[in-house]
Amino acid sequence: MCEGLRLLGATRGSRIAVPRFICSDVTASLCCEGYLVVPYEITNQLQPDFSSPRPDAEYVLIVNYFGFACDVDSVVRIWGFTARQILEDNAHGLFSRDSGNRWLGQRTAIGFTSFRKTIRVRDGGILSVNDPALAKVAGSRELKPEPRPNPWGLTFRYLSAALSHRTGIPLMNISRKVKRQFVEVTVESFDSYSRVPTAVSTSSLATLEACDVTAETTRRRSLYERLVPVVERCGGIALFPDLPKGVVPYALPLLARPETLKEVRRALWRRDLEVFQWPDLPPNDFQLPEWQRHLALVSFLK
Numbered sequence: 001m002c003e004g005l006r007l008l009g010a011t012r013g014s015r016i017a018v019p020r021f022i023c024s025d026v027t028a029s030l031c032c033e034g035y036l037v038v039p040y041e042i043t044n045q046l047q048p049d050f051s052s053p054r055p056d057a058e059y060v061l062i063v064n065y066f067g068f069a070c071d072v073d074s075v076v077r078i079w080g081f082t083a084r085q086i087l088e089d090n091a092h093g094l095f096s097r098d099s100g101n102r103w104l105g106q107r108t109a110i111g112f113t114s115f116r117k118t119i120r121v122r123d124g125g126i127l128s129v130n131d132p133a134l135a136k137v138a139g140s141r142e143l144k145p146e147p148r149p150n151p152w153g154l155t156f157r158y159l160s161a162a163l164s165h166r167t168g169i170p171l172m173n174i175s176r177k178v179k180r181q182f183v184e185v186t187v188e189s190f191d192s193y194s195r196v197p198t199a200v201s202t203s204s205l206a207t208l209e210a211c212d213v214t215a216e217t218t219r220r221r222s223l224y225e226r227l228v229p230v231v232e233r234c235g236g237i238a239l240f241p242d243l244p245k246g247v248v249p250y251a252l253p254l255l256a257r258p259e260t261l262k263e264v265r266r267a268l269w270r271r272d273l274e275v276f277q278w279p280d281l282p283p284n285d286f287q288l289p290e291w292q293r294h295l296a297l298v299s300f301l302k
């Protein structure tokens, strides 16, 4: 993200408009680099709130939450940002497209996709430099993939996922539950940010390259369509009951109060899917709109 902003021309002290509804890693990285974060609001359809004036900033971060496209054309038309001022945060949107069939992450001068969030690998992100003039500058700093062994936790997850698939026993959910009994879950404080971009590991890149995009698209879309009625039967509200064309969902976003969320977890337990709240917001922060306090995700990570 910060490398993308540097390529766009941002420097210490630049004002970056960022949706208020975001994980704290994003704002922490920006502050670390000396950028000034200018928050803007989003609607409960996860779009910038264009009824408010253009944020007072030189650059804007737009977010394709959970693989659902941000309306970039309105960011240009209504707020007047140019493609060279917009950083497209496609952390969640690997393989996803918008209603005009454009790949997410490639609709402005620079976009980034954290593919490690969509496919289970140890690391990996893509910085898409879509403006040829900026690509010339970025090209000279290309990083070579590096061999690194997979940590044992990842190997365990691969094995559990394969065994779960064969036996129908929700091993990942069982291990998550066991882990919660013994390890106190704390929100990690921000310390993993590296100023120097790190090369992806060869194993992560190989997994990405071997991924069958059509099969993964079909799996995610059909899972989404099967789960909407399940979530709704439990009393949850799917944010997007009809899955838009082109979207390859990272997760199913839903609104649920704590009791309902427990119901949803119970209903999905046997399918070995993880259900969690997003992002890590301060609990009981009544300044936040009600819907933001009750947003949860059913993750589709295999």
Ligand SMILES: Cc1ncc(COP(=O)(O)O)c(C=O)c1O
Pocket: 022, 023, 025, 026, 063, 089, 091, 092, 114, 125
């Ligand atoms: C919307 C969004 N953007 C950016 C990030 C940061 O991505 P990464 O951890 O790959 O740097 C996250 C992290 O969860 C995120 O949710």
